Amino acid sequence: MIITGDDPKYIAFFKARLLRYFLGIEVSYTSDGFYISQEKYIQDLLTRVALGDERTIETPMEINVRLRATDGDPLPDPTRYRHLGRSLVYLAVTRPDISYPVHILSQFMSAPTSVHYSHLLRVLRYVRGTISRRLFFPSSSSLQLQTYSDATWASDPSDRESLSDYCVFLGGSLIAWKTKKQIADSRSSVEAEL
Structure with missing residues (x-):
């Protein structure tokens, strides 16, 4: 039996095997192309962080911020900062809008301070407000x-x-x-x- 590209059996066979979710990255398909996002990953991250408020922010970082290693008081336990920083680095896989602030904040992983941590929380509040953003790859x-x-x-x-x-x-x-x-x-x- 020969199956052609427009055969309903062929289409159903391959639709059932399309990638939907892989390593925290969601893929959705339309007739115009496909989208990739990390909405579930963001929801899980925000649940783990438990910010304590529902505020969102319009930008991931203030304009012209110049962070230094000596800004603020050293965090007593930098483990949380490192965990959140690494999570944001992975989130930048599908979110180019946070790439720059995540790069800046990643420089302080070895000795983060209270100021660095507040900027990290700002990025998380921004991500919460833009959770549905995704990358689109048109088929045309x-x-x-x-x-x-x-x-x-x-x-x-x-x-x-x-x-x-x-x-x-x-x-x-x-x-x-x-x-x-x-x-x-x-x-x-x-x-x-x-």
């Missing part, structure tokens, strides 16, 4: 790659190093993004963006 997307990058110049107040970030689109779909400290010191903003 072109195969053209577009890359955008940006850099700061000596923006880290502790070591004066620059930050670089980039995002890569395949057609209209965001497929990769990253924020990181630059390895070399830049002497100008032009060098920082190279």
Whole structure:
């Protein structure tokens, strides 16, 4: 028996085997493409954190915040900060909007302070308010790659190093993004963006 691509048995067979949930990442399909999100992962994380209020915040981090290792009092037990920080790093897999603040806050994992922790809770409140955000990958997307990058110049107040970030689109779909400290010191903003 030969089964063709438009045969109802063929369609039912493959629909039953489509990826729906894997390692905390949810996948949903439409006729226009598919979505990936981590809504259940966020709900589980917020349940574990138990913030104690229902406030949400419009942005994950205040503009022009310059955090230093010496800001605030050291946390008596940094275990909770590290756990939440690692959870947010994993959440950034599907949430490019928190990539930058998570990068900044991850730098203080070894010795977090009360100020760093309050900023971490701000990111969690932002995520709670934007829990349904997801990435969309349209089936009609072109195969053209577009890359955008940006850099700061000596923006880290502790070591004066620059930050670089980039995002890569395949057609209209965001497929990769990253924020990181630059390895070399830049002497100008032009060098920082190279």
